[in-house]
Amino acid sequence: MSSSISVEKAPHVHPTRMRHIPDDDLFAALGGDSRAWRRRLPFPAGLPAAGADALLGAEVDFLDKGHGRSRLYGFHYLRWMTPLVAAYAESGDQRYADEWERLFRQWYASRDLVEGDWPGLDVVWYSLGVCARSMYVTQALAVLGEAVGEECWKEMMKTVLGGARWAAEEHDEFRHGNWQFATVCELLHTARVFEELPEAEGWAQIAKARIHEHLERDVRADGGHHERSPGYHGMCLDALKRAAAVEPELAAHPRYLAMQDWLAALMTSGGWVPHLQDSGIVWPEGVEPAEGSLNLEASGYAVFRSDIFHTVINYGPYVGHELEPHSHHAALDFVISGWGVPLAWEAGGPPSYDDPGYYDWYQATRAHNTLLVPGHDYTEDRRAACDLFSTTRELDVFKGHHHGYPSRHDRTIVFVRDQGYWVITDRIEAEAIWQVHGLSPWVRHGDGYVSERGPGLLVVPLEPPEQVVLGNGPARIPDPVTRTAEYGEIHSLGLRRRDGRFTVGLFPFTDEPPTIPDGWTVHADRR
Structure with a gap:
């Protein structure tokens, strides 16, 4: 969506019903002025107590555009303040309540002055900001209660009340x-x-x-x-x-x-969901991985699954929405994990939408495991489709195509279940680069290329490339032991051919490169 188009209604922040609610109106709505919490407890929200001490006495500029074009909006969600609430709940230490009061009242006093750089989008009065502050301020009201002063309590209540009134009109x-x-x-x-x-x-x-x-x-x-x-x-x-x-x-x-x-x-066997499109790694709570291979037809994701390996193939549409479309410029791309860790990986979402690499790395075709056609931009109207999805005890098969380039791209991915390897066939009437990304650099190994360390992949092209293109870039790397996903480096292997025809085998290993199975090419698509 163009940044010149407002993503929400024209401004409708009422000066006294929402922005600056008079005390008398607040007390009339509440039916009294008691700060004691006598309501049902809110569903918990906010960060844990770790980091609360670092906020004690912190100097904060709520108007500072140095946070970044997008991050300034997120800063005003006030989530970063919530460790103070958790710390007070755990300890009852008045210092944490006092610090919340000091920071919150500074925010409340400055909120009318903050200016954002997204045209038509108020930093404070927009949907996600109103939503987030309602969560965190309601939690703070329930936990802090009479530990904050009268003026702070009123400003917190006015924030929730005014936000709800705004949201009801907006939606x-x-x-x-x-x-x-x-x-x-x-x-x-x-x-x-x-x-x-x-x-x-x-x-x-x-x-x-x-x-x-x-x-x-x-x-x-x-x-x-x-x-x-x-x-x-x-x-x-x-x-x-x-x-x-x-x-x-x-x-x-x-x-x-x-x-x-x-x-x-x-979800993989490691307990995480890959960072497809604009996404971080998701660690679902109370969810177990589904059994077997399946095709999420409405979403455009095909999933191969065995006891060890997990593959997701993206053949869905490009979805444009809000300020930044959260779809990436790739189709028929795939990610593979084994032994709970990534084997064939992609860039995923950025640490911030202000990141300088957002467009030319994270969203770009070159950061995905698909064909790259040099000299041609990838069109958003890619018309990707699944032509065949088949799963048996021996093989999982996906066939699909898309029109993201001037020439149609056809791809077949076969997962040989019992031996645990993949055969990928691509056809496009154009010079192209076949891409895969791994967690370590690629080195030559026989007729193929292998991850420098395991777990990894041995990549074997049936026909040799005319050029090998190597690169690297940042991506989150999930760690199933710590259930975290910090940014690290992924390494790209590109195989370039003028005829746009590729048949490539992917053979996984934990420590040493595997022996290539005899007859693996029988699974190639000969079209």
Whole structure:
């Protein structure tokens, strides 16, 4: 979406109903001025206590554009302040409540002055900001209670009340997207936690109507969120769980259950979901990997699965939405894991949308395991499709094509289940570079190329390339032991041929390169 187009309604921040609510109006809505928490407890939100001490006495400039074009918006979610709430809950130490009060009141006093650089998008009064602050400030109200002063408490209550009023007006009709889905879920949570407010039932009715529309129109038939990103899917599912905690009937909705099944389908034996499209690594809680190979047709992901190996093939559409489309410029690309770790990997999502490599690395075709056609831009209207998905005890087979280049690209991927290797055949009427990325540099090994260290892959082309192109770039690397995914380096192997015809075998190993099975080329697509 062009940054010149506003992604939300024209500004509708009422000066006294939302932005600066008078004390009398606040107390009239609450029916009193008691700071004691007598409501149901909110669904927990925020970061753990680690890091709270580093915030004590910290000097913060809430107007500083040095945070970055996009990160400035995220900074005003106030999530970074929530360790203070967790630390107070654990210790009862008044220092943490005092520090929250000091920082929150600074934010409240400066919020009208902050200016963002996304045209038409207010830093404070936009969906994700309102949604996030409602989560974190509601949690702080419940935990801190009378540990903060009267003025701070009023400003916190006004933040939640004004935000709910704004969200109810902003989302009076359906619009696709993770912002909208998450925000209406939080509006329902707010309505049920603060059910004594005169407007609460009206908010709840608006929120429930939108949530049901999102479940029917923003969640695909296979359970995947519209944008096809595991990270944003997880964000929407977490928001839905938060809403279901106060509105239990939502947990019985078929799409709610399907959203959890979608993560299970993509989940590896290491407990993580790959960072497909704009996404981080997702570590689902309370979800076990699905059994067997399957095809998520509505989302455009084919999954091969054995006891050891896991493959995801992307053949879905390019989905444009909001300020930045979360789809990448690649189709028929794949990721492979084995023994719980990546073997064939991709760039995934960036650490920030302000990252200088966002467009020419993370979203770019060159950071994905597919064909790159030099001199041609990859079109968004790629019309990718699955032509065949077949799974038996011996073989999993995927055949697909796309039109992202002037010439059609056809790809066949065969997974030989019992021996545990892949044969990939590509055809395009153009000079092309066949790409795969691994966790270590590639070195020549016989007729192929091997990861410098294991676990890794031996890559064997049936016909030798005319040129070998090597490169590297950043990507998150999941660690199933620590359940973290810090940024590291991935290494690209490119095999260039003028005729655009490739047959390549991928043979996994843990320590030493394997012996290539006899007759592996029988699985090549001879078209």
